[in-house]
Amino acid sequence: MPSYSESSLEAGLTALKQGDYQTAIAQLEPVASSKGNSTTSLQARVGLVMAYARTGEARKAIALCQTLRDSQNPQVQEWAERALTHLTKRKKTKKVSPQTSKETTNSGNSSTVVSGRIQQSVLEKPAQPSHYQNTFIETPVASQNRFTESDGYTPTQRLNIYWRQAKRAKVWQPLRKPKLLPLRLQALFTIVALFWVMEFLLKVAMVSVNVILDKLPYLAPLPFFYRDPKLVVIGILVSAIALSPWLLDWLLTRFCSQQPLSKDILHSRSRETARVLQRYCQQKRWQLPHLRILPINTPIALTYGNLPRNARIVVSQGLLNQLADDEIATIYATQLGHIAHGDYLVMSLVLLLTLPIYRLYQQISQWGNNISPGFGQWPFNIFSSLIYGIWCLFTGTALWLSRSRHYYSDRLAAEITGNPNALIRAFLKIAIGIAHDIQQVQHTNCQLESLNLLMPISYQQSLSLGSIAGHIAFESALMWDHINPYRRWMAINNSHPLMGQRIQWLCQIARHWHIETELHLANEQFIKTTRQSFLLQIAPFLGIPIGFGFAGLIWLSWQTAFSLKFLNLKWIYEDWNFVSGCLLIGFSIGLVIRMNAFFPNLKTANYQANESLPNLLANPSAIPIDSTSVCLVGQLLGRPGTANSLAQDFILQSSNGLVKLHHVPWLCLGQKVHLPDLIGRQVTVIGWFRRGATPWIDIQSVQTQTGTTLYSPHPIWSTILAIAAQAWGAYIFLLG
Template sequence: MNLRFASLFTLGVLSSFIFFIILLASYVAGFINGYFLIIATIVINIILWLVSPYVSTWIYKWLYKAKFYKVNELENKKFAAFLTKICQDNNLKVPLIGLIPDDNPTAFTFGSGAFNARVVVTEGLFKYLTQEEVEAVVAHEVGHIKHRDFIVMSIASTMLQILYELYFILVRSGSKNSSSKKSGNYLALIGIGAFVLYIVGQYVVLYLSRVREYYADEFAARYTKKPDVMSSALIKVAYGIMATEDDRKAKRLLESTKTLGVMDYKGAKDLSLIHATFKDRFELLEQALLFDIVSPWAKILELKSTHPLVGKRIKRLSSIARSINVSTIYDFEKIKRKKVDKAKLYHGFFRDVSIYFLPFLLSIVGVITPILLSLPWPTFIFGGIIGLGLGSLSKTMYAYPNTKATNETILSTMTDVYASPLRGRPVSYTGKVIGRGIPGFIFSEDMMFQDKTGLMFLNYESFIPFFGNLFFAWKRAKGLQNVPSKATGWFLRGATHHLELKELSTSTDRIKSSIKFWKMFGSILLLLIGTGGFFIFSSILVL
């Protein structure tokens, strides 16, 4: 979709939502108290838009020890020369450069517009990326400045705020409208409509954010004329984030800049596993990323993300390479021509979705049934709990099937385009634990497992929740590292690849994980509570 069209479409949709609510409310009530609040919201957001870059600069200096430089003050002259040239070529003021002493490779930009923009990079960017890849990332950030993303996203966020305030004002006005009960009900109904549009608007803004990331990628690819370099930069940023030992400050930096950075750090875990597994085997890498492009689950997972899925970004970059007659090592069109059983793909998806909503649907049945049988009102609640317990039990049994685990390689499971975030695939890997799930964090009970083909996260749960996890992480996890072992569990693919661990066995030890047990226990407990309460209160009617 064209960037200007996407921006106008998003802002137009949000504007129409707001004007629709205002017009309806004006028609019903004649005049709405709260105009001043809306105007104040707009004024305050304009002020924040203007001053926030200076406040953010101070925060990054204080919390993350960032140092800001003018371009002629930079020690890295190649970096400075590239930044100067790209800004001159695009008639932009050269931004201030922030440098954060952190090994997590990331970069982001912020400001009110091109006139006071800042581009911030970490030391890790220069540690993990080549000079060309650093330039591609910086070009991506300059693309955000060029496309005036600060302004567009600020306007969109302000519109969302106004929708929420309209909801609050109208519902409150409707409940207090003593002159006309009918008019008050209409106001409250319109207010609820405003809230619904506010929820929809959040997804529209996220969509706009993803589109703007695509176009920042395109700007970098077309300016450098090296789309593959931008692709490799994305992969290395993800790998570097996961390879760097975490501390509290590093986590806070990644969390606070996740909407600003070149990629969402939470998506880095999945991509880092793919990179570590396939490295320069590009055809296999493409097959692993094909999930992002063809799986219906990928579309659902992307809805709440500020950044597009990386597979889609790399596919688009490879298309740009062809459009500018530049060779590319990625050929998603060739991979897509390989047979994907769409019937199998969507059958599994719709089955997963039905199981996902089963607890909710059965809880509704549990509430309605006592009403139809004219039972006492407490049975409505306990009937709902029974339904929730039955649905949760069914969902757990579906997610963790008792079928025998097959011996697989990490490579074979990571290229499975039919993998599901709900239906676990029973598998066993032979290899060794090479580290903790969160590098450097001594209380990380989860582990990183390696076989001859790649890496996989193991999700462990002790029989004694929390304290058992802490004890395992502190006393046992390190002793399991670099020892030949076999990991058995359920492979799931959602936002990340991981193995829900059932058992980790070595020649001298066997570690049981209780993930399935605790989910079964919670479901059965709900069933017992619901059944007990239901029979107690239904027997009152008989007595």
């Protein structure tokens, strides 16, 4: 049986979460006045600070915070310091009545104890070991709820970010219905692309097996491996679509510990979400989607299934912990948008095909990491890289659809909830939460990468945006995304639309409904990026159509010479293979033209340091070819060993944010130290900073504190690639 103090504490915290602050104060004051620094007393005092702040009793809240600063619990001390700083600042700025203070608090800074909406998990403990590793105080209430936050401060709150808490529309008109034909065509294209990729890989596998069997003694090739695999591929795709809900249930449960999410827990986290789901499903005459949860601290959400009655909406524990009531509702509304538009069917198919491949890559990487570094590790490095490449190939088939579908779901979410501003805050908080998770675990979580295609925000765009939050305003950080004239070209290989562009769309909806916007993004304006710079940026790719035109000109010349009986090159111009040689030569020439501008000499006097990183990210006119020499100091993050054979996960955590690193591992064989050996250490990175849809640094050198230096020969790699393409193209061109 719980004691009287525990019962009062539980009742007080429950009233606090429900917004009944007077009842909370009445229940918590007797418990808080008990002597000592017991866990129960500390919890009651923290709850009282929040209740006092909500009711405008700032003096009482400040006095209580001052007593909490003397607590022996270091986390309570830190919490009290942050709360006291904010409360004191507010008191000096403006002296108001209790009612006015309550209204001000509701629209104020969500980074403190008086956030716009008190999240349920203020004092609750995690369901399992947290990435944050700073669990606060356990409460009787928390012990009854498995899905809870690790401490009182979310990643957003730790950064002292000011949120305008812009209001929602009270009455709004429906938006004009978008044309769904482009989305349907993109979904069809994705299925066709999947078919082509599967057929190609299956043919390669069948031919390879038969070649091996033919070379081995006493064995013969399998006759049915010479047949056309089209029908087999069609059967696999149809079966995968039909069984995707249940197969993905098993895979996500097996590999990601997915569990059912009860409606009661969801209702306790976000009352509005339950209403949104119920109202929209009744309107569409659907059954409620199956609700699932992933017990991880990274804020993610995804939807899969094949029919509305089989749809599953999955969120993570981190999303419920880090977002407010109305923000959670808007994220669920975006998932309803995917169901309504039907794009979730194709994305479920892609996830079903890619998840086992990614899991195989993980497993091979684990086996490779268990082997001592040396020659024995190379087969695992090669095989894991091959499997990762296949995973990227399958994932690439859905990039176009993935970028487009969020435009439709964001529109519908705003229309369902009437709250585009909450969706803006949700996107930004998810980006901050993802960046915080990467900083905590010191590499990109495999769940983040494997589920990235279906998430609301990609982890790549969250790296820099989420980590520089608090250093510069969101409006500055997002300026490149919605102003740079070549932004869409730079995002062609991205899985999600640019964050600034999405927020701009939502701001347009808010202005259409005559409500204030959460962010005030600048309008389109003239910037200094020139067309010449852009053409130089895409010179290697421009060389391909130029090479094709050159091949056509050569064919016409040869054909004319043959007609005039001047020259007989029939053996060349009747074999159209020479066209591919011209394409390779054109690509090589474009690569050479771009090289000097892409890799200018690094001069010590021009190095940009850590403090300049936010300004580099905020520059709206830069494109990748506008190289900036940087010398940044920070901790090297990334996956260890075999899992990083292709250098796909190297990140620098500087004092002002995270930035992606590009490294060329296959030309560093002669060096004694390899970049994965430096993961977790303090390093100095010198290289070329590039501002694209995902900002990155091409490494020139990495130096440790002990003086060890590792080089990454990007210009040499580009030269080798250009020479190889030129030689191969010339060989094809001359032999026909």
